[in-house]
Amino acid sequence: MFYKSFFELNRPSLELVLQQEPMECGLACVVMIANYYGANLELFEVRERFPGSSQGISIKSLTELAEKLSLTPRVLSLDLVDLNKLRAPCILHWGMDHFVVLKEMKKKGAVIFDPATGKEFYSAKVLNEKFTGIAIEFSPNIDFEQNSGQSKRPNIWALKKHLAGFNLNALQVVLISFFIQACLLLTPFFLQSITDDIVIKGNIQILDYLLLAFVFIVFFHAASEHLRSEIITFLSARFGFQLTTKIFDLLIKLPVDFFEKRHAGDILSKFHSAEQIRNTVTDSFISSLVDSIMVFITIIAMILINPKLTLIVLIFTSIYCLYNYLNFNKNKRLNVDKLKAEARCNQHLIESVGSVPSIKIYQKEKQRSFMWQNKLVNLINKDLQLNALRNSLSTLKLIIFGIENVVVLYIGTKLTIEGEISLGLLLAFIAYKLRFIDSFEKFMRQFTEMKLIGVHIDRLSDVIYGKQEIHESMQLSPEVHNDSFAGKINIVNLGFRYGTSNSWVFRNLNFTVEPGEFLAITGPSGVGKTTLLKCLTGLKNPVEGEITIDEKPLSVNNNYRRYISTVFQEDSLLSGSILENIAFFEASPDLMKIKYCAKLACIDDEIDALPMGYYTQIGGGSSSLSGGQKQRVLLARALFKDPKILFLDEASSHLDLANEEKINTNIKQLDITRVVIAHRKETLRFADRVIYLS
Structure with missing residues (x-):
C-alpha cells in the first residue's frame, strides 16, 4: 500500500504523446502510461530502443514492451458498463485497429487520449461503437525508476544553434528595438509637458524647443524601425535557409525504414513546421524579449504616476492573462489537429496525382474528388475552430480593456478633480x-506562439533525433575504387522480421556469393526476396545473423555502398534530363561514359531517336518513356557508378527476351558480381546459380 501511495503522490499528470508513424499508436500509449508514473520518456528514444513494425503491434507485443519498461500489464476483457471500474489511465483496444489511453470516465462519456488525434471526449454511444472489449491496466513494478531529469525533447534553443551569427543579429535587433521603444516612451512626457507646462501655465517659450525635439524623435524612430525591419528580414531569410537545409540534410540521411513507415504528406508537413519555427524564432522570439522588458518599464512609470490606477490596470490585465492560460491547451490541440488535417490533405493529393491512370480506368474520379472534399472540409473546420478561438480571445480583449479604460478614466478624472494628480499626469x-x-498583449500573443511552437518542434523530433546511417559519400572520396575490394558476400544464419509479434520473413539463411558470380534469387511473392536484397545492400538491418563483405561485417563497412549499385522495383526517375538521370546529377558528367552505359543497357539508340536526345526531360511523373525504357535508363544509371556488385530486383520484368539477353551479355563482359531477383525462367537461365526462397 505504501508503494502504491508513493507513486500516486509523486507521479506527474497524464500528458498526451502523439504518434509520428501510422502504426505506432501502441508505442505512444505505453509511453503515456510510463510517463504518468514518472518515467519521463520521449517517444523517439523508446522507438529507437524498441523498433516497431510497419504492420502494427499486437496486444501481446504491447504487454511485452510494457514489461521491458518495468510496468506490469494486466489484460482484461470487459463490457462497456465496467469501464468505470478500470484503474485509469489504461489502454483500450479501439476500433479493431487502434489503441488509445482512457484518462477518466465521466457521467456522459470518457476522456480519451488518442495518439492519432489528441485529447477527445467520447459519448457512451461512440464508446459502444469503438471499444472492442479489451483493456490493459498497468502498474509500476519493483524495478520501475522515476526519472526527474531534464526532458530530451528538442526545444527552440536547440534549433537556434543551426543559425550562424544568430546571436549577433538578434542583439542588433534588440538594441534597435529598445531605441524604438525609448522614442515611444518619451511621447507621454511630451504630452504631459504640453498640458501642464504650456497649456495650463501658459509657458509658450519652451513649445518650439519641444516641437523640434519630438520631430527629431519621430525621424529617429522611423529610421530605427526601417533598420530593424531590414535586419529581421535578413535574419529570417538566413535562418529559414539554414534550418530547412539542415532538416532536409538530417531527413535524407535517415534509414529507409523511416520513409517506409510514414506517408509522403506527413513528411511534407514537417517542412511546413520548419517554416513556422523560422517565423517564430526570427520574430516572436526577439519581440517577446523586448516587449517583456517594456512591460516592466511601463509598469514602473505608471506606479510612479499613480499606484491606484496602476492596480486597476493590473487587475484587468490579470483577467485577460487568466483567460489566455485557460484556453492554451485547447489552442494547442486545435493547432495539432490542423497540422494533421493538412498532412492528410497533402497525402490524398499526392496519392491521387500519382494514381491518375488507375483512377480513370476504374472510373473513380468522383470518389477521389468526394474523398478530397471530405478531407478539405475537415481541414477547413479545424481552421474555423482555431479562428473562432482566436476571435473569442480578441473579443474578450476588447471587452476587458474597454471596461478597464472606462474605469481608469472615471477614477482618474476624480483624482484630477480632487487634486491628487494633474491633468497632464493623467494624460x-x-x-x-x-x-x-x-x-503586454503582444507579449502574451508571442509567448503563446513560443509555447505553441513546441507542436511543430515535436513533429520534427523524429528527424532531429532519428538514428542516421553512417556511410562514406562517394563525392567526398578522391579515389573511385579500392583495388583490394573483391566483393565476396557471406551470409550466416540470417533472419529478418518486422517486429517481435510478426512472423519471420526468412530465417537461418546461409549462402556465399563469390566475386564475379551471377546469383539469381527466386521464389513465390511475399517470401522476402526484396527484403533480403535490402539487407544485402545495407538498407535494412537483419534481426539475427551476419552479413560479411570480404570477411568484414557489413554493419561496420561504412564505404561499402561506394562499390555497389541497385535497381529496385520501386525506383523512379527524377525530374531532369536523361543525361542527368543516368549520371545521377553529377556536377560534370562524362558524356562518353553516359553513352557507353546507355549502350550497355540497350537504350542508346532509342535515346538518340528522341528530338532532344540525352537532354530530353523526364521524371517527376512524366510518362514520355515506356516501362521497359525506364528500367533500362535505371540500369544505365546503376552501371554509370562502375559498381563491383550489382543488385537487381525484377529489373528486367518489362523487357523483351531479345533485349534482356543482349543486356546480360553486355554486363557479363564487365566481370562484376550480380545478385538478381527474378521470376521468369528466361532470366534465371542466365544465372550461374539459383537460390529458391520459400
Whole structure:
C-alpha cells in the first residue's frame, strides 16, 4: 500500500504523446502510461530502443514492451458498463485497429487520449461503437525508476544553434528595438509637458524647443524601425535557409525504414513546421524579449504616476492573462489537429496525382474528388475552430480593456478633480497605460506562439533525433575504387522480421556469393526476396545473423555502398534530363561514359531517336518513356557508378527476351558480381546459380 501511495503522490499528470508513424499508436500509449508514473520518456528514444513494425503491434507485443519498461500489464476483457471500474489511465483496444489511453470516465462519456488525434471526449454511444472489449491496466513494478531529469525533447534553443551569427543579429535587433521603444516612451512626457507646462501655465517659450525635439524623435524612430525591419528580414531569410537545409540534410540521411513507415504528406508537413519555427524564432522570439522588458518599464512609470490606477490596470490585465492560460491547451490541440488535417490533405493529393491512370480506368474520379472534399472540409473546420478561438480571445480583449479604460478614466478624472494628480499626469498615465497594454498583449500573443511552437518542434523530433546511417559519400572520396575490394558476400544464419509479434520473413539463411558470380534469387511473392536484397545492400538491418563483405561485417563497412549499385522495383526517375538521370546529377558528367552505359543497357539508340536526345526531360511523373525504357535508363544509371556488385530486383520484368539477353551479355563482359531477383525462367537461365526462397 505504501508503494502504491508513493507513486500516486509523486507521479506527474497524464500528458498526451502523439504518434509520428501510422502504426505506432501502441508505442505512444505505453509511453503515456510510463510517463504518468514518472518515467519521463520521449517517444523517439523508446522507438529507437524498441523498433516497431510497419504492420502494427499486437496486444501481446504491447504487454511485452510494457514489461521491458518495468510496468506490469494486466489484460482484461470487459463490457462497456465496467469501464468505470478500470484503474485509469489504461489502454483500450479501439476500433479493431487502434489503441488509445482512457484518462477518466465521466457521467456522459470518457476522456480519451488518442495518439492519432489528441485529447477527445467520447459519448457512451461512440464508446459502444469503438471499444472492442479489451483493456490493459498497468502498474509500476519493483524495478520501475522515476526519472526527474531534464526532458530530451528538442526545444527552440536547440534549433537556434543551426543559425550562424544568430546571436549577433538578434542583439542588433534588440538594441534597435529598445531605441524604438525609448522614442515611444518619451511621447507621454511630451504630452504631459504640453498640458501642464504650456497649456495650463501658459509657458509658450519652451513649445518650439519641444516641437523640434519630438520631430527629431519621430525621424529617429522611423529610421530605427526601417533598420530593424531590414535586419529581421535578413535574419529570417538566413535562418529559414539554414534550418530547412539542415532538416532536409538530417531527413535524407535517415534509414529507409523511416520513409517506409510514414506517408509522403506527413513528411511534407514537417517542412511546413520548419517554416513556422523560422517565423517564430526570427520574430516572436526577439519581440517577446523586448516587449517583456517594456512591460516592466511601463509598469514602473505608471506606479510612479499613480499606484491606484496602476492596480486597476493590473487587475484587468490579470483577467485577460487568466483567460489566455485557460484556453492554451485547447489552442494547442486545435493547432495539432490542423497540422494533421493538412498532412492528410497533402497525402490524398499526392496519392491521387500519382494514381491518375488507375483512377480513370476504374472510373473513380468522383470518389477521389468526394474523398478530397471530405478531407478539405475537415481541414477547413479545424481552421474555423482555431479562428473562432482566436476571435473569442480578441473579443474578450476588447471587452476587458474597454471596461478597464472606462474605469481608469472615471477614477482618474476624480483624482484630477480632487487634486491628487494633474491633468497632464493623467494624460501621461493613459498614454503609458496604452503602451503597457499594447506591449503586454503582444507579449502574451508571442509567448503563446513560443509555447505553441513546441507542436511543430515535436513533429520534427523524429528527424532531429532519428538514428542516421553512417556511410562514406562517394563525392567526398578522391579515389573511385579500392583495388583490394573483391566483393565476396557471406551470409550466416540470417533472419529478418518486422517486429517481435510478426512472423519471420526468412530465417537461418546461409549462402556465399563469390566475386564475379551471377546469383539469381527466386521464389513465390511475399517470401522476402526484396527484403533480403535490402539487407544485402545495407538498407535494412537483419534481426539475427551476419552479413560479411570480404570477411568484414557489413554493419561496420561504412564505404561499402561506394562499390555497389541497385535497381529496385520501386525506383523512379527524377525530374531532369536523361543525361542527368543516368549520371545521377553529377556536377560534370562524362558524356562518353553516359553513352557507353546507355549502350550497355540497350537504350542508346532509342535515346538518340528522341528530338532532344540525352537532354530530353523526364521524371517527376512524366510518362514520355515506356516501362521497359525506364528500367533500362535505371540500369544505365546503376552501371554509370562502375559498381563491383550489382543488385537487381525484377529489373528486367518489362523487357523483351531479345533485349534482356543482349543486356546480360553486355554486363557479363564487365566481370562484376550480380545478385538478381527474378521470376521468369528466361532470366534465371542466365544465372550461374539459383537460390529458391520459400
